[in-house]
Amino acid sequence: MARIDLVDLAHSYGGASAATESYALKPMTMTWRQGGAYALLGPSGCGKTTLLNIISGIVTPSHGQVLFDGKDITPLSTRERNIAQVFQFPVIYDTMTVRENLAFPLKNRNLPRASIEARVTEIAKLLDLSPFLDRRAVRLSADAKQKISLGRGLVRSDVAAVLFDEPLTVIDPNLKWELRSKLKALHQALDLTMIYVTHDQTEALTFADTVVVMHDGRVVQSGTPEELFSRPAHTFVGYFIGSPGMNIVSAEVKGKRALIGGHAIGLDKAYDSLPLGAKIEIGVRPEFVSVAAPSPELLSAKIDRIDDLGRVRFARVRIGDVKFAARVPAGFSASESDAGLIFDPAHVHVYADSVLVEGRT
């Protein structure tokens, strides 16, 4: 396994002379640590596959370098990079048994028979494939075939990294949650550098120690699931992660106050020097605003509806024309459509042109 450095990396499918704004991957520099579990998360078209294909060597970047353990591998072919890949659809040999399929990447490397057998047994056990080891793959379900594909990706212990491209797409929804947690356990057991591409936040947050959120060809935040939840570095992260996503509303911010439609909300930090001319917004997750009976001290809102999610209820409200979601505390009865909103100042963030601003304590 390897540490991966992306150095001034960018990619333009239109050639190196195209304008930066049109790049599929805008310039980025970052390091992924050896043995880490990373998820590349973002909506369709944000550049996840392009980045994964650059790391695997399928795409040569128009700018910058990829280093494995400090060595520039940008000009190397996929095979020379010594990586394993798992794709959306199973890549297995139907006519071989499960055991032969799992052993194949190791036989290719001429490993001794005893170590092949030991590793195949270990991987089969981790993926609950042991009972099927001597069955031909052709007779197995689509789920089992994809598990074999995962196993083939994980079986070599000497790879620089294992890259997964939406590997649970073909998996039955009921099995997905089980395999998601299993992949996390596999990462802990096998100590490999893993990079997992997905547009599904649950998959990313369950699997990864570090989630790299992409938007429009840029990495907008790279952090733990907790960091993405508690301090979204970009309004896109706030909106894309969490269900419902973070509320974002225009505000006038001065010192420790944010004015929304003329009503002041307290902030726990001071913001004295916001960039001139920038679009200023505040962001607050629905978990940290609650509805209450209307009162002159509270920002007023109209309740559209209340969603009962079992453990928690969220009110869908409007502040003027802006839609907002807020927690409904136990005992609150929404007999009227008018409500007041109570904000938790520690969780109200300020954004300038969509980027988080650090306040002064």
Ligand code: ATP
């Ligand atoms: P998806 O989840 O839909 O695969 P993605 O986040 O993986 O999306 P990419 O496939 O990396 O995104 O695409 C990023 C951008 O690059 C998109 O605008 C896409 O249209 C463009 N793109 C991707 N592959 C090519 C290509 N071979 N030639 C030209 N443009 C491409």
